[in-house]
Amino acid sequence: MKIKCSFLACLIFLPFMSSFAQGVDNKELDSLILVYSNTKLHDTVRINAMDDACSKLIRTNPERAFPVVQRMLKSAGKIKGLKWKARANYQLGLYYAYIGKSDSARHFGHRSRTMYVNADNSLGQSNAANLIANTYYSGDPDSALFYYRESVELDNNAVVYLNMALIHKTKGNFPLALSLIKEALALLKINHDASVESFAYGVIASTHYSLYDFDQAETYYLKQLKLIEKVNDSQGFISVYTNLARLYFDKDDSKQSNVYLAKLLKISKKVNSDHGMASYYETKSRTLLSDGQFEEAKAHAELAIEKYTNVEGEGDVSFMLGILGKAEIGSKQYQLAIKHCTEGLELATINERIGGQELACDCLHEAYKALGQYEKALKFYVLNTKYKDSTYNIENAQKSAQQGMQYDFDKKQLADSLEIVEQNRQTEIEHITDLEKEKRFRVILFAIVGILFLFILFGYRENRRKKKQAVVLNEKNELINKSLHEKEVLLREIHHRVKNNFQTVSSLLKLQSKNVVDKEALRTISEGQNRIKAMSLIHQKLYQNETISAVSFQEYTEQLIKQITSLFSLRELEIEVQANDIELDIDTSIPLGLILNELITNACKYGLCSRDKGKLTVVINKPTGELYKLTVQDSGKGIPKDMDFSNIKSLGLRLVQQLTKQLHGSFNYQYVNGSLFEVTFRDTAYRKEID
Template identity: 30%
Template sequence: MKKHFILRLMCTLIFSVYTCLGFAQDDVETQNEDYYEQFQDLENGELRSFFFFNTPNRYNQNSPYDWLDTVKVYLNSSEKTKDSISIRNYQLIESQIYYDLGNYERSLAIARPLYDNILKLDVESKQTILSILDNNYAMLELYDKQIEIRRVKRELGLTDNVAFYDIYASLGQYRKAMRDYMVEEKKVLKDDDYYGQAIYNNTIGNYLRLDKSTSTALSYFKKAEGLITVFLSDVTNQHSDKEIADGRILNGLIIGNIGKSHVQLGEYEKAIPFLEESREIIKKYNKSKFSSDIIENTLALAECYLKLDDYAKATDYLSDDLNPIKSANILKRNRIYADYYFKTGDFKNSTVYLKKNIRIRDSIDALESNIKNQQLTSVVAQDLENSRKTMEHQKAQLEESRKDIKARDDKISLVFVSLIFTLIGFAGLVYAYLKSIKNQRLIAEQKFIIENSLVEKDSLLKEIHHRVKNNLQMVSSLLSLQTKNTRSKAAIAALEEGKSRVKAMALIHQKLYQNDDLSVIEMQGYIESLINSIQSVYKKGGHSINITIDAEGVELDIDRAIPFGLILNELVSNSFKYAFPNDDSDGKIYIHLRKIAGQEGFFEYTDNGIGLPEDSDERASSSMGIRLMSRLANQLQTSLKTDKTQDGVRFWFNFK
């Protein structure tokens, strides 16, 4: 499973090289979209609210302040007409904009009155208000309020479970947070959900990084980076603009976490490119929004350059319009300034910043311990409340079990009475039992005979496949002898093609008698062996071509494996002969085969050669190879499809 995942990951990364130009074009189109104008063109507050909350990177053309001014105009107009629905929608938008700007108190001031009347609102408005309040309380570290919001979510039926792992992490309980997170998320995470898997690994890595287990955290971040790359380059699944934007922001956060891990390990030069790339990605796809991650990455960059004695770069980042809100970031900025002035000999300013930190720490020490204890007590109390409810549910189930047991006891009493009458037939049962033992012995003897027959049958089948393979090899050898005694180039080419096809069939029988299971063939190994066989025929070509095979775990029976092998033999042979006439050093062949039990299979073959000639459709009627592949595809109850719209050539088909 792990090998298959790594192979698929590598293939997707290779394919992403071909799709990066398309993504770049999408980025340009997204950046040029005037969401602000589209927002204004909508008719009412309900449509504008839906558009606003479902538009990623909405501040690409206009700043949040422009949006805020416009929303206030709409809000005033709605208040004059007493349009209560539009008033609520514009207030929600206004609250979210203040949150995006980092003005959490103002955002709360708008959202809280709406929350007081939440029972009168529709489900979508309830979810939006509770999400805004949850996020604001988290940023303001008001975790008891955040717990209240999550409890309301559950009571309103908007969520089945209430989790507190993020709050535990904010209170410094990283190991507890990580354990709870793994229990809650792992059970609902799907193997093919690359975005969810990336979030999971990034979150676990972040908890480990904050807990100073940096080396282990790095392994999780790198796995998360690979998963989000697969998600962004997966063209087989259609993703919405919001999903893609969220994926790219997550990619920026993961890269930033890798950089911060290298800083913790003292690897400053290695950390710098990760941190700079993370800043650029978050700024691009989270445009004009306040971001603590950008501040953390910027401070980390300043620290790196300061450690490397590049004072100019360090001061550039320190003066990069930083406005930290979290006390940890403020302390870190002051500490870096103090280090900078100390290293440059300005001990007076260094002392000033150290004193600032001392005052901040004194203030924190005076309040933080008591507040954190209160917050932690609230979280634990809510956890205990959840545990109590779980225990009550289990108690109810236990009571039901007791009732079931009592009902079974009553049935047992009836059975006991019946047992008395059953004793009368006991003698007959003993006789039947002794007779059954004799029958079991006979059955065991017959089973032994049948098993020996099956083993003998398997041996005979393997011998048959071995002999068929040897006979096909003899045919191949005869064709080779005929080739040596033939002067006609056309005849030699035809004999070589025939020999290659015979080898493809012989290889099927060889794989069958080598398998424990004689009914199927493991296609990854078969394709690799077939490629090696074809390369031995075309000695002058094919060895410098990069061939990628993605068929791990696919098994086919002989009725499908033989036509499939012959089709693949024709395609690879044609690529070696015609696709790379000049220089095949950059040649690439990609073979993909997927078959899941109970579903349609999919085969794809591509190369980046010179492609098919313009008159390929006319040649198809006269080409033996094309006619042969079409007939073989018919045996698979499908038809071979060709794509000539890109460089090289692509053949593909679905099969049952």
């Protein structure tokens, strides 16, 4: 037993969407979030970013969109004028429409429309009227038509014509529906829009379905599916999967019907769509009813009614009550069948659903006949015949309209007057003319679509290639950064341990010196300790710095002078250090640190300790691109004039000379109101080039 549905569900297209649903670019979305989260920016800039983010998220991730819409509504209250308040209310209504809450969507749609009217914004008023019309679509088609007409008067929109065509088709007025489709196609010739093209495919397919031309309906539904697959539009998938599942069911292709039913169930669960689940339960109940599985058919019909009720689809509920009644008759629950079919007949009559009326009357006729109540059975048999006749007349009108869609004109119309024949002939001529125009339009449209497809395919492949490269590059960068971080931690630990080892050696020398009586030996041990401390200080600075590759010599020199002068009894000592912005690597820092240690120790020991006042100056600069210069000057008595620097016996000065050679530099001494030592040297990078 197969139930033919005279109204094929085709989800209304949301005409307030200005472009086809595109996959959200995460980078673009992240940039929008950064903009509207930046409180330093102007309120208008931030709310513009919120509006763009809402438009992208509502179609793909409504849950994530909701807090953004709320934030936009709050921000709009801080801006003068009605523009952004109206837009924020519109976006909130759009959000509720997309999740199936028609009452809330209608409420905010009316608020937005009122604000746009007061602001004299006709385009905004048109969009708000579209939103309101869509909320009335299933339950109150006359109110929907009222607001659609208001919208199209303000903004000539092809999508609104298509939505109006769907309503008139549902009410059985096929000639008017087809004329509205022509209006939409005429607008598409002027302003080509892929989103409207997809919707138009759905409307044309449903029209072919109503004409019982399943092959053509299949062709257009599959075209619509291809467009939807390109952009991964979840609501579009729900619509086309529903229609294909029902189409293949009516073609007796249960295998293909089940394939699309499974896809419909999967996507509906994924996006939590009540309308999608209702469509699934409806089609499944019809399949089960056809297979004689009445109890399971009842269960699915009840679930469909529940879901359609949630989305306020009264017209769909009326049809499902008829399906439920059929399943109850199959289970011999005649009283329940009468109850449900009576409710379905009332709803179908209110919503002008001829298919629902015919199904309810057929069900009531069978139920009363089974109970032996033949008078009532006859009553509903007569009503059923009446609705069938009405359907038959509609089918004749459909066949007349079908002439303009490449089908033979049915000359067996229920007409016997010359006036009607002449009228039909004129209609045929008009449709043939429209057909030729439509053919030209299709050729151009398909050519444009083909070119666009090639561009989109190339862009898609290039985008995928770049994304893959970016993913690989990011993974490599993460590994490199992780490795660098680990090495940096390891180097800091090594420098820390080396510094601790130097301190241990220094402590051991100090303990050893307690058992030494010889003053010369004690002096030598003390000098060794100072050199060890100088090297230890280098490693301490390395692991304490933000960067572990270089040592700041301003801080190092000041700390080294403080460390050395604490060992001598100096009364008043003026210290000057000039080494700003001088940072050296460890291979240069350790020899230079030892040179500084020796020269500062020499100045304190021989030049300054015998004076009441003194001055110690240390300067490190870079006079040329490759050469560094260290100057250590004190105000002491200086080195004896007869000292031969080529045959120095002092271990400290010999050490300075050797370390200077190691640094590819030179060592000079002169007396200028005290000892003045000059050491030139080069850094590691330059020394490696020479070597």
